[in-house]
Every structure is written in structure tokens, then in C-alpha cells.
Amino acid sequence: MNTVKSFLKKAKTFLIFAGPTTFIFLSVVILPFIFGIYLSLTNWDGIASDYRFIGFSNYQTVFQDQFFWNSFLLTVKYVLYTVVFVNLVAFILAYLLTSGVKGQKFLRAVFFVPNLIGGIILGLIWHFVFSRALVFIGKKLSLGIFSYSWLANPQKAFWALVIVSVWQYSGYMMLIYIAGLVNIPKELVEAAIIDGANGGQRVRKIILPLMVPSFVVCIFLTLQRGFMVYDVNLALTDGGPFRSTELISMHVYKKAFLAQEYGIGQSQAFILFIIVAAITLTQVYFSKKWEVEM
Numbered sequence: 294m295n296t297v298k299s300f301l302k303k304a305k306t307f308l309i310f311a312g313p314t315t316f317i318f319l320s321v322v323i324l325p326f327i328f329g330i331y332l333s334l335t336n337w338d339g340i341a342s343d344y345r346f347i348g349f350s351n352y353q354t355v356f357q358d359q360f361f362w363n364s365f366l367l368t369v370k371y372v373l374y375t376v377v378f379v380n381l382v383a384f385i386l387a388y389l390l391t392s393g394v395k396g397q398k399f400l401r402a403v404f405f406v407p408n409l410i411g412g413i414i415l416g417l418i419w420h421f422v423f424s425r426a427l428v429f430i431g432k433k434l435s436l437g438i439f440s441y442s443w444l445a446n447p448q449k450a451f452w453a454l455v456i457v458s459v460w461q462y463s464g465y466m467m468l469i470y471i472a473g474l475v476n477i478p479k480e481l482v483e484a485a486i487i488d489g490a491n492g493g494q495r496v497r498k499i500i501l502p503l504m505v506p507s508f509v510v511c512i513f514l515t516l517q518r519g520f521m522v523y524d525v526n527l528a529l530t531d532g533g534p535f536r537s538t539e540l541i542s543m544h545v546y547k548k549a550f551l552a553q554e555y556g557i558g559q560s561q562a563f564i565l566f567i568i569v570a571a572i573t574l575t576q577v578y579f580s581k582k583w584e585v586e587m
Contacts, residue, residue, distance in 0.1 A: 333559040333563050334347065334556070339549060351556045355557060364543075364544035371519060383462075384466075404463065405464040412461075412522075413527070447534055454526065454540075458519070505580070513573060526539075527543060
């Protein structure tokens with residue numbers, strides 16, 4: 294009897310405090326996700342009021358879709374570069390802005406501002422920079438690399454996308470690294486200085502091992518954002534030229550809503566979810582393992 298009363302009391306407490314949030318989460322995330330998996334097994338075009346169940350035919354089509362896998366491999370390449378450069382730039386900025394530089398609080402705010410700008414606006418701003426401003430400067434100063442629009446060149450357009458993403462996300466990751474650096478016990482650093490450790494040795498032996506939790510969080514966030522990027526991709530290059538910058542999220546969107554093959558697009562989205570989940574879980578596992586070993 295006491296067990297039943299205890300359970301009812303806990304259930305009542307849960308419903309009062311967590312019930313509304315749980316209901317919203319189930320309604321907005323879980324149920325649409327399950328329904329999306331069902332739609333991936335149909336031939337729905339996204340418009341028609343009726344559709345039929347076709348099993349795993351859409352998944353078979355996806356595995357044979359060369360454009361899908363080209364976009365996925367391009368996205369993997371993009372993610373690798375952005376993860377490395379975003380975290381490298383963010384850590385360097387965080388290290389410099391916790392070393393007592395004059396005006397460091399103001400500089401932290403300045404570097405964080407790009408993260409506050411919406412992806413579409415950000416893409417349009419940099420579209421102007423790459424297609425107009427840099428071209429004008431390049432021609433005036435006879436700089437060959439900037440004498441033409443990077444967005445018109447398949448190779449340069451990819452790097453333009455990487456540069457914009459690094460510029461956007463570095464400030465946000467910088468704050469996470471700053472939080473990690475600030476929480477490092479000063480006694481350890483002072484003891485290392487007394488023992489004669491130079492700056493490089495202090496970074497390698499003390500700072501980096503204690504910053505592993507921050508690295509885990511930042512790498513996870515940059516991985517997730519890298520695979521899911523769409524707005525900057527749309528506003529900056531729109532997948533061009535010649536689909537050379539069409540990342541996977543844009544490909545899925547075009548397949549589902551522009552080509553009106555919603556079932557196939559949903560299948561692609563679910564496959565992408567499985568791949569990204571596997572990559573991020575693997576990354577978190579090995580990062581946590583490294584954290585324990587350090």
C-alpha cells in the first residue's frame with residue numbers, strides 16, 4: 294500500500310513539473326519522428342492526400358542515388374575541415390582572451406557576435422563579400438586570388454563555405470573554452486611555473502589534459518552543426534556552382550520538397566540521422582574514454 298502511495302506521489306510530482314515539457318517533446322519531436330519513418334516507407338509526394346505503403350523501396354533507391362552519396366561525402370569533407378578549424382581558432386582565441394589582454398571582455402563580445410546573426414543574413418553578407426567586395430579589392434590591388442568571385446569556382450566555393458562557417462561558430466566555441474580555461478586551478482599553473490615549465494609545456498602537460506571535457510562538448514557541437522547546416526549553404530552558394538557545394542541537408546530538402554519525392558527524401562533524412570548518430574556517439578565514447586585516461 295505504501296509502495297502504491299509512493300508511486301502515485303512521484304507520478305503526481307512528475308506530471309506537475311515535467312509533464313508539460315514531456316508532452317511538448319513527445320508532440321513536437323518523438324511523434325513526428327516516428328511518423329516520418331512511416332512516410333519513408335510510402336510513395337507520398339508531399340502533396341497528394343493519398344499514398345500507399347511500398348516497404349523499403351525508397352531505401353533501395355537512396356542507396357543507388359549517386360547524388361546523395363556525393364553530397365554526403367562532400368558534407369563529411371566539410372565537417373572535417375570545420376571541426377578542426379573551428380576548434381583550433383576557438384581555442385587560440387580563448388587562450389589569448391584569458392591571458393590578461395587589454396580589453397579582453399570587449400573582444401570576447403566582438404568574436405561572439407557572428408553567432409548571433411541568422412544563417413540566411415550571414416550567408417547574404419558573405420555572398421556580397423566574396424562576389425563583390427573581395428573582387429573589387431583584388432582587381433584594384435592586382436591580387437589574382439581575389440580577382441574573381443570564389444563563388445563561381447567549384448573548388449573556391451567550397452572553401453568559402455568553410456571560411457564562413459569557421460567565422461560563425463568560432464566565437465560560440467570560444468566561450469566554452471574560456472569557461473574551461475577559467476576553471477583550471479591557478480595553483481597548478483603557478484606550481485608548474487615555479488618548477489620551470491615554459492608556456493608550451495604548461496599547455497601540453499596541464500592545460501590540454503584539463504580541457505578535455507570542453508573539447509568533448511565543442512567537437513560534439515561542431516559535428517552536429519556541420520552535418521545539419523542548411524541556411525548558410527542556401528544563402529551563400531545555393532549548392533552551386535554545378536552542385537559542387539550541395540551539402541546533404543540541402544540535397545534532402547530539394548529531393549523532398551522541390552522534386553516532390555517526399556518518401557525518398559524522408560528515407561534520406563532517416564539514413565542521415567542514423568549515420569550522424571553513429572558518428573557522434575562514437576566520438577563521445579572515445580572522447581570520454583580519453584578524458585578518463587587523461
